Each structure stands twice: as structure tokens, then as C-alpha cells.
Amino acid sequence: xxxxxxxxxxxxxxxxxxxxxxxxxxxxxxxxxxxxxxxxxxxxxxxxxxxxxxxxxxxxxxxxxxxxxxxxxxxxxxxxxxxxxxxxxxxxxxxxxxxxxxxxxxxxxxxxxxxxxxxxxxxxxxxxxxxxxxxxxxxxxxxxxxxxxxxxxxxxxxxxxxxxxxxxxxxxxxxxxxxxxxxxxxxxxxxxxxxxxxxxxxxxxxxxxxxxxxxxxxxxxxxxxxxxxxxxxxxxxxxxxxxxxxxxxxxxxxxxxxxxxxxxxxxxxxxxxxxxxxxxxxxxxxxxxxxxxxxxxxxxxxxxxxxxxxxxxxxxxxxxxxxxxxxxxxxxxxxxxxxxxxxxxxxxxxxxxxxxxxxxxxxxxxxxxxxxxxxxxxxxxxxxxxxxxxxxxxxxxxxxxxxxxxxxxxxxxxxxxxxxxxxxxxxxxxxxxxxxxxxxxxxxxxxxxxxxxxxxxxxxxxxxxxxxxxxxxxxxxxxxxxxxxxxxxxxxxxxxxxxxxxxxxxxxxxxxxxxxxxxxxxxxxxxxxxxxxxxxxxxxxxxxxxxxxxxxxxxxxxxxxxxxxxxxxxxxxxxxxxxxxxxxxxxxxxxxxxxxxxxxxxxxxxxxxxxxx
Amino acid sequence: xxxxxxxxxxxxxxxxxxxxxxxxxxxxxxxxxxxxxxxxxxxxxxxxxxxxxxxxxxxxxxxxxxxxxxxxxxxxxxxxxxxxxxxxxxxxxxxxxxxxxxxxxxxxxxxxxxxxxxxxxxxxxxxxxxxxxxxxxxxxxxxxxxxxxxxxxxxxxxxxxxxxxxxxxxxxxxxxxxxxxxxxxxxxxxxxxxxxxxxxxxxxxxxxxxxxxxxxxxxxxxxxxxxxxxxxxxxxxxxxxxxxxxxxxxxxxxxxxxxxxxxxxxxxxxxxxxxxxxxxxxxxxxxxxxxxxxxxxxxxxxxxxxxxxxxxxxxxxxxxxxxxxxxxxxxxxxxxxxxx
Numbered sequence: 001x002x003x004x005x006x007x008x009x010x011x012x013x014x015x016x017x018x019x020x021x022x023x024x025x026x027x028x029x030x031x032x033x034x035x036x037x038x039x040x041x042x043x044x045x046x047x048x049x050x051x052x053x054x055x056x057x058x059x060x061x062x063x064x065x066x067x068x069x070x071x072x073x074x075x076x077x078x079x080x081x082x083x084x085x086x087x088x089x090x091x092x093x094x095x096x097x098x099x100x101x102x103x104x105x106x107x108x109x110x111x112x113x114x115x116x117x118x119x120x121x122x123x124x125x126x127x128x129x130x131x132x133x134x135x136x137x138x139x140x141x142x143x144x145x146x147x148x149x150x151x152x153x154x155x156x157x158x159x160x161x162x163x164x165x166x167x168x169x170x171x172x173x174x175x176x177x178x179x180x181x182x183x184x185x186x187x188x189x190x191x192x193x194x195x196x197x198x199x200x201x202x203x204x205x206x207x208x209x210x211x212x213x214x215x216x217x218x219x220x221x222x223x224x225x226x227x228x229x230x231x232x233x234x235x236x237x238x239x240x241x242x243x244x245x246x247x248x249x250x251x252x253x254x255x256x257x258x259x260x261x262x263x264x265x266x267x268x269x270x271x272x273x274x275x276x277x278x279x280x281x282x283x284x285x286x287x288x289x290x291x292x293x294x295x296x297x298x299x300x301x302x303x304x305x306x307x308x309x310x311x312x313x314x315x316x317x318x319x320x321x322x323x324x325x326x327x328x329x330x331x332x333x334x335x336x337x338x339x340x341x342x343x344x345x346x347x348x349x350x351x352x353x354x355x356x357x358x359x360x361x362x363x364x365x366x367x368x369x370x371x372x373x374x375x376x377x378x379x380x381x382x383x384x385x386x387x388x389x390x391x392x393x394x395x396x397x398x399x400x401x402x403x404x405x406x407x408x409x410x411x412x413x414x415x416x417x418x419x420x421x422x423x424x425x426x427x428x429x430x431x432x433x434x435x436x437x438x439x440x441x442x443x444x445x446x447x448x449x450x451x452x453x454x455x456x457x458x459x460x461x462x463x464x465x466x467x468x469x470x471x472x473x474x475x476x477x478x479x480x481x482x483x484x485x486x487x488x489x490x491x492x493x494x495x496x497x498x499x500x501x502x503x504x505x506x507x508x509x510x511x512x513x514x515x516x517x518x519x520x521x522x523x524x525x526x527x528x529x530x531x532x533x534x535x536x537x538x539x540x541x542x543x544x545x546x547x548x549x550x551x552x553x554x555x556x557x558x559x560x561x562x563x564x565x566x567x568x569x570x571x572x573x574x575x576x577x578x579x580x581x582x583x584x585x586x587x588x589x590x591x592x593x594x595x596x597x598x599x600x601x602x603x604x605x606x607x608x609x610x611x612x613x
Numbered sequence: 614x615x616x617x618x619x620x621x622x623x624x625x626x627x628x629x630x631x632x633x634x635x636x637x638x639x640x641x642x643x644x645x646x647x648x649x650x651x652x653x654x655x656x657x658x659x660x661x662x663x664x665x666x667x668x669x670x671x672x673x674x675x676x677x678x679x680x681x682x683x684x685x686x687x688x689x690x691x692x693x694x695x696x697x698x699x700x701x702x703x704x705x706x707x708x709x710x711x712x713x714x715x716x717x718x719x720x721x722x723x724x725x726x727x728x729x730x731x732x733x734x735x736x737x738x739x740x741x742x743x744x745x746x747x748x749x750x751x752x753x754x755x756x757x758x759x760x761x762x763x764x765x766x767x768x769x770x771x772x773x774x775x776x777x778x779x780x781x782x783x784x785x786x787x788x789x790x791x792x793x794x795x796x797x798x799x800x801x802x803x804x805x806x807x808x809x810x811x812x813x814x815x816x817x818x819x820x821x822x823x824x825x826x827x828x829x830x831x832x833x834x835x836x837x838x839x840x841x842x843x844x845x846x847x848x849x850x851x852x853x854x855x856x857x858x859x860x861x862x863x864x865x866x867x868x869x870x871x872x873x874x875x876x877x878x879x880x881x882x883x884x885x886x887x888x889x890x891x892x893x894x895x896x897x898x899x900x901x902x903x904x905x906x907x908x909x910x911x912x913x914x915x916x917x918x919x920x921x922x923x924x925x926x927x928x929x930x931x932x933x934x935x936x937x938x939x940x941x942x943x944x945x946x947x948x949x950x951x952x953x
Contacts, residue, residue, distance in 0.1 A: 038950050235949045245943065252940045259700050261692075279928045280935030281943065286699060286924075289725035293692035296685070296722075300665070300696020303683050304704065308696070326686050416944045454681040454697070454704055457660040462629070462675050464666075464684025473631065474676065 007178065007221045012071030014079030015173060017166075018096050019088025020057055021050060021064040024166040028086075029066025031184050032170060037236050037413045038183055040226025041070040044378075044522065046078035046410045051266070051349045058120040063095040072225045076377075076522035078410060080598035084176070086169050088112060088143075090121035097131050105137040105219070107172055109165060111144035139218055143168050143209075150208040151201050160198060164205035171209025176219050181206055232415040239378035239407035240270030242414070243311075243337060246385025248281055251307045253386075254393055254425035259306040261286045261297030263316065266349045267405040268339035271311040291319035295336065299323060302332040303463075305453035307389055311337040313405075314356045315346065318363065324398055325364045328488060330463045331440070331449050333392035333399075333427065335385070336370075340404040342594040351594030352406035354518055355569035360400045361547055361576065367485045369492040371395070372547040374402040374518035379414035381407060384544060386422065387498070393427040395495050396448040402546075404519040404568075406596050427451055432458040439463050440470040440484070447491035493548050502550040506532055506539030512610055513560035515586075517543035517573050520566060520597055527602035538606050543573070549580065557584050564589055564609055566602060620656050624649040627659060629679040640791030640817035641671055641738065647794045648707075648736070649678075651801035655705075662705045665694040667714040670745050671738040671817075674709040688719030691726040694733050695920075702921040705805065708735040713743050716752040716772050724781040729920040730809045734801070737774060737812060738791075740819040741826050748822035760822075774814040775898025775912060779891045784915040785811040786898060788908060790831045791818060796842065796909060803911050809919050816907075830907045839902050843910035845886040848878055851906050858882075859905075866896050868905060886914040 015032065017025045026047050033045045048065040055062030069079035081101045087093045087108040100106070106128075113127065123130050128138055143165050150168075151161045167184075174181060185203050192199035213219050237245075251258035260283065262272040276285040284301070288294040295310040302308035312320060317338045327334045340356045342348025360372050371391055375384035381403055388399040430437055430450035439461045440449050452459035461472055467484060469475045504513070505528055516524045521542045528540035541556055543549070557563060565574040566589040574586045589605045591597055627649040635641045652662065662680040666672035668687035675682030681704075685693045694708040715723045715737050726733065742760065743749040749762040753774065757766040778786045785807045789797045797815070804811035816827040825832075830839045841851035841859070849859040856871045858881035869876045882893070894913040900906060937943050 034948060038948075040952065229952045231952055233945065233949055233951050235944075235947065245940075248943065249940045257700070259696065261696055278937075278943070279931035280937045281940070282928055282932070284699060284924055284928070286695070288692065289721055292689060293695070293722050293725065296689040296692030297696035297699065300683070300693040300698075301700035302696075303681075303693070304663075304697045304700035306700045308700075322686055323689065330683070416949065419939070419941050419944075454663050455660060455701065457658065460660055460679055460681055462631075462678075462682035462684065464675070464682075465668075465686055466684060 007223045009223045009225065011073060011224070012069065012075065013084065013177070013222060013224055014067060014069045014082045015084040015086070016065055016067045016082040016096055016099065017086045017169070018063055018065040018092035019166070020091070021052070021054055021062050022057070023064070023088045024163065025064045025066050025088070028166040028170050029068055031187060032173060033068045033070070033411070034236060035174070035179050035183050036068065036070040037234065039179060040229065041224055042073065042075040042227035042229060042413065043068060043070040044075045044078045044410065044412045045069070046406065049350055058089055058091055058117045060091045060094045060121060063091050065092075065096065070224055072227050074227065076526050077596070077599065080600065084173065086173060088165065088169065090118045090123055090127045093127045093131065094121045094123070097133070103136055105139065106133065107139040107141060107169065109143035109169070110140040111142050139216070141172065141212065146208060146212060147205045150204050154197060154201055156197060156201055160201065164202050167202045167205040168209035168212070171206040172213040172219070175210045175213035176221060178221055178223055181210065229413070230415060234413045234415055236411050237379050237382070237414045238270070238409060238411035239375070239381040239403055240268070240339065240409070241274045242379050242381035243385045243401070243403060243408075244271045244274035246382040247275070247307065247309050247335070247389055248278060248283060249382070249419065249422060250386045250389030250393070250425060252419065253422055254307055254389070254427060256305070256307045257282055257284060259284045259286070259298060259301035259308045260310065261288050261301065261308070262294045262311045263288050263291045265291070265313045265316045267341055267408045268311045268313045268316070268337065270408060271337060271339070291316040292323060295320040295323040299327055299330070299332060299334055302327075302334050303330070303454070305451070307333070307393060309335040309337065309389070311339070313339050313341045314343045314359070317356060317359055321364050324370060325366060325368050326465045327398040328364075328368050328370060329465045331396050331488070333396055333451070335388045335392050335399050335401060337385070337401045337403065339408040340402060342592070348594040350405065352404045352519065352596060353568050353592060353594060354404060354520070355572065355592065356402065357546070357569065357572040357576065360402055367489065369489050369547065371397055371399040371492055371495050372402065373399065373545050374543070375407060376518055376521035376542055376544055378407050378410045378412050382414070382417070390423065390425045391495055391498055393425050394448070395446050395491060396428065396451060397491060397495070402518055407519045429453065430459055432456065437461055438470055439472040440468055442470070442487065442491070446494045447487055496548040496551055499545040499548060499550050501552045502541050502543065502556050504539050504541050504556060507537070508539070508556075509559040510539045511537035511560070512539070512562045512564060512606060513557065514538055514540045514602070514606060515543070515563055515565045516567060517546060520568060523597045523599055523602060524566060527599045527606065530599065531603055531606055536607065536610060538610070546576070554581055554583070557581060562587060562609055564606065566597065566605070568592060568596070620658055622653045622656055622659070624653045627652050627679050629677050631676045633677050634673065635670060636821055638820035639670070640740065640819070641674070643791045643794060644736065644738065644797065644815055644817065645674065645677055647797035648801055650794070651798045651805070654798070655802055655805050657705050661703065662707065663697055664707045664709060665690050665697060666709040667719060668745070669711040669714045671709055671711045672714060688714055688717070689722060690714065691719055691722035691735070695726055695729070695731050698731050698733055699921050699924055702732065702925060706733050708733050709738070710735060711738045712741060712751045712753040716774070716777070724777070727778055727781040727783040727810045727812065730784060730917055732808050732919040732921050733810050734804045735810065735812045737814050738817040739774060739814050740817045740823055742819050742823035744819045744822050773899055774812070776895065778812045779895050779898060779913065783812060784809045784913065784917045785911070786814070786894070786913045787811070787911040788814045788816065788898075790816045790827065790909065800911060803914065807914055809917050830902045839906050840909050841906040843884045843886070843897065843908055843912055845884055845911065845914065848881040848883050850878070850881060857906070861893070866900065866905065886911050889915050
């Protein structure tokens with residue numbers, strides 16, 4: 001493919017594909033990241049799309065983006081600011097100009113910069129000048145006319161021709177990063193198996209873009225060498241899919257059927273979709289009539305002896321509250337996933353936030369403890385979904401798993417685990433004996449009741465939301481209610497046997513401990529690592545287990561002069577820590593903008609705090 | 614109904630050790646009796662039976678049955694029962710609910726369980742009042758009923774249970790009266806035998822807050838003339854003297870007297886509960902006194918594929934064609950690559 005000019009080697013790069021929501025930017029980004037992964041880069045991706053399916057064309061509200069951060073070393077975030085912006089229209093420039101690095105490369109479709117589109121995006125005449133981007137590396141490519149020219153010999157309607165614009169742009173970026181086209185070409189053949197003409201058009205556009213980039217001699221080719229990744233077999237996975245698969249793995253380990261009862265809600269729907277696709281593994285998926293039916297069908301399936309899960313996002317969790325209370329009372333295993341989004345109410349459905357923590361911990365009537373855990377990366381959603389199921393099944397309790405929109409939609413390469421390496425799951429099934437079966441009789445260690453499965457002769461019993469004695473008789477006796485309330489509390493506390501100790505990244509005794517939980521892990525880790533490399537006395541501790549917390553929290557915290565709790569809310573976890581470990585002082589760094597932290601803002605906050613007396 | 618070998622059982626086998634706590638004289642006692650007798654006759658082993666309820670007086674029912682039971686939350690029994698039956702289609706699942714539980718707070722689940730045709734037997738205790746909260750009007754209370762929350766009479770139109778069931782594309786609807794044990798038993802057995810959502814409306818008396826609400830129709834002295842018991846394949850005859858009947862007059866049902874105006878028994882409508890077109894069944898379900906007798910018996914009984922069976926069939930069909938047999942297969946499927 002011709003001789004290349006001098007190639008610059010870089011350690012990492014952030015590329016943002018951006019266009020109208022109908023421009024195919026999500027697919028373009030996915031193809032690019034798959035190619036990068038196959039090449040051996042470490043990477044992290046994040047899609048960013050509007051809540052409206054087809055917002056008015058050409059408007060800033062309708063811009064859909066996909067960010068890929070790839071590197072020669074470990075990558076833990078999708079990157080805060082882009083080195084390369086691909087903008088399919090003026091609105092894409094408008095929406096992304098604050099998220100690109102100074103003097104970065106902007107590739108845009110010149111043909112789409114019509115007066116009308118420029119005006120729709122809120123510019124007067126020249127977006128590049130109006131944004132003062134003249135010093136940037138601006139590549140004004142006539143993408144629309146180039147694909148028309150390249151595809152003129154094909155018998156394809158105009159609309160289909162213009163749909164290949166994204167492939168042309170992708171081709172340009174492939175040339176820039178010295179990538180092969182074969183994976184994308186194979187994809188086109190697979191995707192358009194029944195429309196070979198369309199497959200051909202996409203492949204031609206891809207190559208046309210590639211050669212165009214080479215010809216214009218305006219782009220600097222960049223090489224990002226493969227990252228030193230641990231040996232093994234890999235795949236890309238996003239958080240929602242990883243969550244779904246974690247449950248299937250848990251069901252297989254427990255020897256149980258998996259049942260999901262859920263109602264579609266952004267950004268959690270991907271889990272229901274991924275599980276609905278797995279009939280071949282016997283998953284029973286029920287798309288319920290509402291959120292309440294989602295959890296209630298799951299609870300019914302749990303009563304019937306299955307591994308049952310329900311998935312939702314903030315507003316849906318609110319609707320499920322009463323049924324979670326019933327699960328607590330019935331002491332049945334159940335996993336509830338909350339893929340958090342910006343709230344309250346409908347809030348920011350497609351954006352990320354961590355503001356459901358208190359709802360998860362306390363949002364129910366009565367003394368109603370549940371286990372609360374949170375995953376921290378797209379791929380570890382698999383692990384925490386598995387663990388949530390293992391805890392629910394072995395401790396006979398509902399478990400609330402918190403992820404968020406950023407984790408659910410974000411993806412990264414993942415070393416594929418082997419089922420034989422995952423722990424066994426052994427629910428406390430009741431067995432028939434000479435003694436009568438008492439539904440609320442507990443073991444002495446976990447305080448878990450035993451699970452009698454309908455269909456088993458001799459274990460017929462009744463449970464329900466009314467307070468009962470351990471024999472299962474409805475009881476209003478004051479002392480019994482307090483006794484049972486405390487037993488349920490103790491049962492959740494006993495889950496601590498499965499909670500690993502809190503780990504510290506960096507020195508175990510230091511000036512500042514950065515504390516986070518859940519999905520902010522990648523940004524906090526990157527910030528901590530950079531700060532440490534720059535010589536700052538900062539360590540990091542991230543929580544995955546919230547209720548119960550790791551047993552060593554106090555021992556970890558007391559070795560630090562200052563503690564800074566960073567979270568995407570107004571301080572819910574900091575308050576939770578104050579409740580549980582009041583002996584420490586907690587500084588807070590909070591953000592509620594629907595977007596993740598940037599590494600820089602975390603670093604600046606740490607440095608400020610370190611400098612304060 | 615689950616396909617299980619029938620075994621010898623008596624009503625007593627189904628009584629739990631819990632003391633029955635409904636008010637003396639409550640219609641629920643009779644329903645409990647009739648259900649226990651019906652189950653004994655059906656002969657499904659009690660470990661294969663699950664009773665699921667919501668909230669309300671009748672929803673205590675599962676505690677009194679020596680089967681598996683789950684007393685749920687208000688309005689959600691349809692959803693819980695849907696989960697139980699879909700998870701394990703071998704169970705015979707009974708849902709106990711009331712006019713408030715099923716038609717007010719649980720209205721959404723009620724219509725959707727029917728639409729999906731989950732193989733459940735739903736016993737809807739209709740006493741036209743909220744009893745457990747001590748006497749407020751319900752979605753089936755007649756317009757004008759004076760209650761604690763309608764001291765000047767309700768201004769709301771009531772639901773008709775049968776109309777709602779058929780409107781939600783229900784395949785089985787029956788109506789009985791709490792005190793009529795023989796008829797109730799017969800209907801509960803028919804409901805259990807029907808594969809799909811079987812809704813049985815039970816005209817039930819609340820002795821404390823709505824005493825005698827159904828008496829104008831079901832009272833001993835009126836019932837023969839003011840109700841009609843429908844049986845599939847039999848002419849629609851009723852009345853003390855068995856001389857009244859129903860015919861189709863244009864697009865409406867009409868009460869006629871055998872022997873008058875040249876009407877003979879063979880002119881009467883013959884009940885067809887198995888007909889999928891619900892036209893006449895709909896009119897029968899909506900008959901109101903005094904214009905018509907109130908229909909009792911199995912009004913609609915149409916076989917239709919059930920959701921719970923289809924779930925299993927779809928899983929088997931997909932399994933047959935898939936290369937993915939276990940989790941390891943799935944993990945290693947699609948775009949994967951090795952790092953050496």
C-alpha cells in the first residue's frame with residue numbers, strides 16, 4: 001500500500017468519532033476498537049449518545065460519539081481529551097470542541113459543512129475560525145463527494161452511498177494508525193451477507209478513505225505498539241454484557257436455571273438483551289410489563305428454586321423498592337442490578353452518575369438490609385455479577401449490584417476466564433428429614449435459612465411479607481419482631497466472610513489516601529499512578545463491597561494523614577463512611593455532570609489538598 | 614394443570630396447621646373448603662401445588678393451605694405467580710386475589726398475565742369492597758355505593774371482571790358464588806384442567822363491610838330466577854320452573870319464556886364455551902340483573918398455547934441449533950484473540 005512517510009511512535013492516543021446519531025459512529029468506533037484490540041493494544045472505549053433516537057439532524061443535541069483510548073501500556077479510562085476528532089458535521093465540532101486536546105487533529109466532512117448545517121450547529125459561517133481552531137491540524141476532507149465518486153459504478157441509491165461515509169472516515173483513521181483493513185472488511189461481508197452490493201460499497205469506501213489519507217500527505221502516521229498484556233485469550237466486552245455473562249456463569253456453577261425478569265430501561269437494557277439471546281444456555285428471560293413485575297417475576301422464580309435476577313436503572317430501582325423489601329422478608333436469593341444514570345427522576349438517562357448509593361443502601365421501608373456491591377470496570381462486571389449471585393444463593397439474601405452507564409456501555413479487552421477456575425456455588429438447600437421443615441430456621445454461621453424448593457414432598461411451607469416466627473407462623477409478638485429484624489441484619493453482616501480486604505494501591509502509609517467506589521476506579525487509578533510517578537505521596541483505595549464493607553477499612557484509613565473521597569454525586573459514600581467510621585475526617589471531591597471525572601481534575605484536587613496545611 | 618399422576622387425597626390433606634383467621638361468616642371460609650375439596654378430587658400431590666397471593670383478606674389464603682405458598686405484596690401476585698410458573702411449569706400454580714388487589718393496584722399485572730396466557734388458576738374474590746382496610750369502595754363497587762371514602766356515594770364506573778378478562782384476550786373465565794360449594798368445586802376443577810390463565814370470579818360476601826351485597830342476585834329466594842348456570846353444550850335455561858331461557862335477538866341477548874310466543878327449548882342458545890370468538894361469551898359475562906340473570910359457570914374455555922410452555926419449547930429449539938453448549942463455549946465464541 002505504498003511507502004509511508006516517517007512514522008511517529010506514541011504511547012497512547014485518544015480518538016473520538018462523532019456525527020449525527022444516524023451516521024453510524026457507534027459502529028465505526030466499535031470496528032476501530034476491535035481492530036486495535038486484535039493488534040494488541042490495551043484500550044478502553046466509551047460511547048456517548050443522545051437519549052433521542054433520531055434527534056433533529058445536524059443539531060448538537062443529535063450528536064452521537066464514540067471514544068477509543070488505545071495504548072502501548074495499560075489503559076484504564078476512555079481518555080479525557082481526544083488527540084483525533086472525526087467530525088461528520090458542524091454539530092459534531094460544536095459538541096466536542098471542549099473535549100479535544102490543544103492542537104489535535106480534526107478530520108471533518110467538508111461536504112457536510114453547508115450553510116444550513118453550520119447554522120443548525122449554532123455557528124455563523126466558519127466553525128473552525130469561530131472556535132479558534134486554525135492552529136489545529138485540520139483535515140477538511142470532502143467525504144460525501146469522495147464516496148459518491150468512488151461508488152459511482154455501483155448500482156446503489158444515493159442514500160445507501162452516503163451511508164458509507166463512516167467507512168471512508170474509518171479508512172482515513174486506519175491509515176493514520178497504520179492498521180490493517182481485513183477485520184473491518186470481513187465484518188462488512190458478514191454484516192451484509194444478503195446485500196453483497198452494500199458490502200462491496202462499504203469496503204470500497206473504506207479503501208478509498210485509506211488511500212485518500214495516504215495521498216493528501218497532511219496526516220502524520222502514528223504507531224502505537226502493542227501493549228505488554230498478560231498471556232491468554234482475549235475478547236472485547238462491555239459492562240452490560242459482562243454482567244449478563246457473570247450471571248450465566250453463576251447459574252452454571254450452582255447447577256441452577258437462570259431467570260431474568262426485567263423491563264427495558266436505559267442504560268440497563270443491554271443486560272436483558274444479552275440474557276434474552278442466550279436461550280441456548282437455557283436462560284429464561286421475561287420482559288415484564290413494568291419494573292415491579294420485573295422484580296416480582298424474578299422473586300417468584302427464586303421461590304421456585306432458580307437463580308433469579310432483575311436489572312434496572314435508578315427510577316426502576318425506586319419502583320422495585322417494595323418488592324426488594326419482600327425479598328428481604330421472604331429471605332430468598334435475588335440479584336438486583338442498578339446501572340446508575342443521572343438522576344433524580346428521568347434525569348440524564350444516557351449519562352453516568354453514582355447517585356443511587358443511598359437508595360440502594362436505604363431506600364426501603366422498615367429495617368431492610370441488603371448486600372450492596374459495585375463493579376469498577378466494564379470487564380469486572382462479570383466477576384461482581386458472579387459474586388453477587390454467589391452471595392445471594394449461599395446467604396439467602398437479595399444482593400444489589402451497582403454498575404453505571406459508563407461501565408455498562410464502556411468496553412475493554414478482557415482476558416477470558418475458564419469456568420474451572422471459578423468457585424463452586426452451594427446454596428443451602430433444605431432436605432427432607434424426620435423433623436418438620438421450618439422456613440426461617442437458620443444456620444449458626446451465616447444466619448441463612450434453608451431453601452426448600454416447591455415440588456419437593458415433605459417441605460411444603462408458606463412464606464411472605466408478614467413478620468413470622470422461625471417456624472413460619474405469622475407473629476405480632478413484639479420481641480419476635482425485634483429478634484427477626486436483628487437476625488436479618490446479622491445475616492447481611494455475615495456476608496463479610498466473602499468480602500476481600502480493602503487493597504491499597506501505593507504506599508500503605510502516606511500523606512493522602514484517594515478513596516472511591518465502583519465505576520470511578522479507572523480514572524482514580526490513572527490519576528494516582530500519574531501522581532505517584534510525579535513524586536506525590538498519594539495512595540488509592542477503591543471499594544467494591546459497600547454493605548458489608550471490608551473488615552480492614554479502619555486499619556487502612558488510620559495510616560493516612562488525609563482522606564479524599566471522590567464520587568460522582570454530592571458525597572453519599574463519604575457520608576456512609578462517616579456513619580461507619582466516624583473516627584476519620586473525610587474530604588470530598590464530587591461531580592454531578594453526567595460525565596466521568598477527568599484524570600486532571602482528580603490530580604489537581606489531590607495536589608491542592610496535599611498543599612493545604 | 615400440571616401433568617402428574619393423580620393420587621388419592623382428601624380435603625383434610627390440604628389443611629395447614631394455621632388457625633383460620635377470617636371473620637366468622639366471611640365467604641372466604643366457604644371458598645377455602647371448596648378449593649380443598651376440589652384439589653382432593655384433582656389429585657395433584659400437594660408438593661406440586663403453589664398458592665400465591667397479594668394483599669387483602671383473601672390473600673391470607675396460602676397460610677391455610679398445606680401446599681407451597683407465598684404471600685406477596687399488594688397487587689403483585691400475578692407477577693410473582695408468573696415467575697413461579699415460568700420457572701417451573703410442572704407446578705400447579707394458584708393465585709388468590711381480590712377486587713382491589715387484582716383490579717386496582719394490580720390491574721397492570723392482571724391484564725398482562727392474561728395476555729401472556731400463563732397457566733395459572735386465578736381465584737378473584739369479588740366482594741366489591743376493601744375489607745382489610747375496613748370498608749372503602751373498590752373498582753367493582755357499584756356506582757353510588759356509600760362507603761367510608763364515598764360518604765355521598767361513589768361516582769366511579771365499576772369494572773366488570775369478565776369484560777376485562779375477555780378484553781385482555783383471556784381464554785378462560787368462570788363465575789361462581791362463595792356459598793355454592795358444589796358449583797364452585799366443579800368450576801375450580803375446570804379451571805385447573807384448563808391450560809392457560811383461568812380466571813374465576815367468586816361473588817363473595819364481606820360480612821362486616823358489605824354484607825349481602827350479592828344477595829339481590831344470589832340470595833336463596835332469588836337465585837334460581839336471577840342467575841343462570843352455564844354448561845358447555847347445554848341450552849341456556851334458568852328459573853325455578855326451568856321455563857326461562859336466552860335467545861339471540863338481533864345483536865343482543867334476550868330473556869324469553871319457553872312456551873310463550875312460540876318459543877321452545879330448541880330455540881334457546883346452546884352454550885359454547887370452547888368458541889374462540891368471544892362475542893356471545895362477552896355478552897353472557899356482562900349480563901346484569903334485573904335485565905338479565907347473572908351468568909354462573911364456565912363462560913369461556915378456549916385452549917391456546919401457554920407462555921410457560923412456549924418458553925420451554927423455544928429454549929429447546931434454540932438449543933438444538935446452537936453450537937454454544939456451556940459457558941466456556943460462550944466465553945470463547947465470536948471475536949477472540951490470543952496474546953502469547
